[in-house]
Amino acid sequence: MDNSNQQEPENDILEFGTSMDKGIQIISIIGEIEGHESLSQNSKATKYEHLLPLLARSEQDENVRGILFLMNTVGGDVSCGLALAEMIASLSKPTVSLIIGDSHSIGVPLAVATDYSFIVPSATMIIHPVRMNGQVLGTPQTYSQFQQIQDRILDFIAAHSEAEKSQLEDLMMNTSMLSKDLGTVLVGKDAVVQGLIREVGGIDRAFAKLHLLIGNEA
Numbered sequence: 001m002d003n004s005n006q007q008e009p010e011n012d013i014l015e016f017g018t019s020m021d022k023g024i025q026i027i028s029i030i031g032e033i034e035g036h037e038s039l040s041q042n043s044k045a046t047k048y049e050h051l052l053p054l055l056a057r058s059e060q061d062e063n064v065r066g067i068l069f070l071m072n073t074v075g076g077d078v079s080c081g082l083a084l085a086e087m088i089a090s091l092s093k094p095t096v097s098l099i100i101g102d103s104h105s106i107g108v109p110l111a112v113a114t115d116y117s118f119i120v121p122s123a124t125m126i127i128h129p130v131r132m133n134g135q136v137l138g139t140p141q142t143y144s145q146f147q148q149i150q151d152r153i154l155d156f157i158a159a160h161s162e163a164e165k166s167q168l169e170d171l172m173m174n175t176s177m178l179s180k181d182l183g184t185v186l187v188g189k190d191a192v193v194q195g196l197i198r199e200v201g202g203i204d205r206a207f208a209k210l211h212l213l214i215g216n217e218a
Contacts, residue, residue: 022216023065024207025058027051030070033084033106035077046073048080055087066094066214068206069114075105078130078149082106082156088113089160094213098206099123099197108196109153112161116209118201121188125196127171128183162195 029051031044039045058064069088075081088095088110095114103111103119104126111117111125119125130149150172158165171184171194191197199205 022211023063023214024210025064025067026070027054027058027067028070028072029084029107029110030072032074033076033081033110035080037077045076048077048084051084052087055084055091058093059091064093065216066096066210067091067114068210069095069097069110071097071099071103071107071111072101073103073107073110075107075126078106078153082109082152085109085113085156089156094210096206096210096213098201098203099125099191100203102126106153109156109160112157112196115213116199117197118199118206118209119188119191119197120202121200123188125186125191126183127168127186129172157196161197164195167194 029046031046032039034043034045034047058067085106095116097111097114097117099111099117099119100123102124104124105128108125108127111119130153154165154168154172157163157168171186173182174184175182177184186194186196189200192200
């Protein structure tokens with residue numbers, strides 16, 4: 001069968017990210033951010049070692065003019081999540097994030113790393129102190145390490161949103177909301193009021209904003 005007359009799509013489907021018409025690429029960040037340790041096969045996960053080369057390729061691909069990140073994550077590996085956030089923030093292509101479910105913990109810097117951000121009305125963000133698994137030594141050095149990690153996260157969020165670091169620390173250390181933990185749950189417009197997310201909106205608003213940033217005709 002002769003397929004020579006069939007036209008190739010304008011953009012190919014890239015691994016772990018789909019390119020669409022008019023140069024928009026969609027990347028999903030879902031489940032848990034898998035980092036230096038592998039999760040159970042039963043866990044939904046975003047593997048950072050897959051996402052890093054995809055972001056690097058998107059930066060160099062002339063067909064990719066803008067990227068839409070769909071967010072629904074419960075958080076995960078802090079080191080790797082922050083590395084992904086720094087990669088997203090340093091992309092030269094226009095970027096928009098849309099929280100469609102949750103963006104918890106290290107998902108917060110990932111959501112604010114883009115040029116513009118949206119959250120649907122029912123979605124949530126959770127800001128809480130850094131946790132560490134396994135045996136932990138109760139020493140001043142351990143406290144200093146925890147504080148340094150938290151400062152790195154809060155400094156990044158403050159630099160890429162309209163929230164102040166002191167305000168974020170208050171949200172992180174809130175004792176009145178979570179029954180078994182410190183922290184704050186922000187639902188939909190609460191995240192906008194706190195200055196973390198720019199607007200409440202869905203996929204239509206996110207696409208419209210990305211087209212505007214790219215300069216595509218409506």
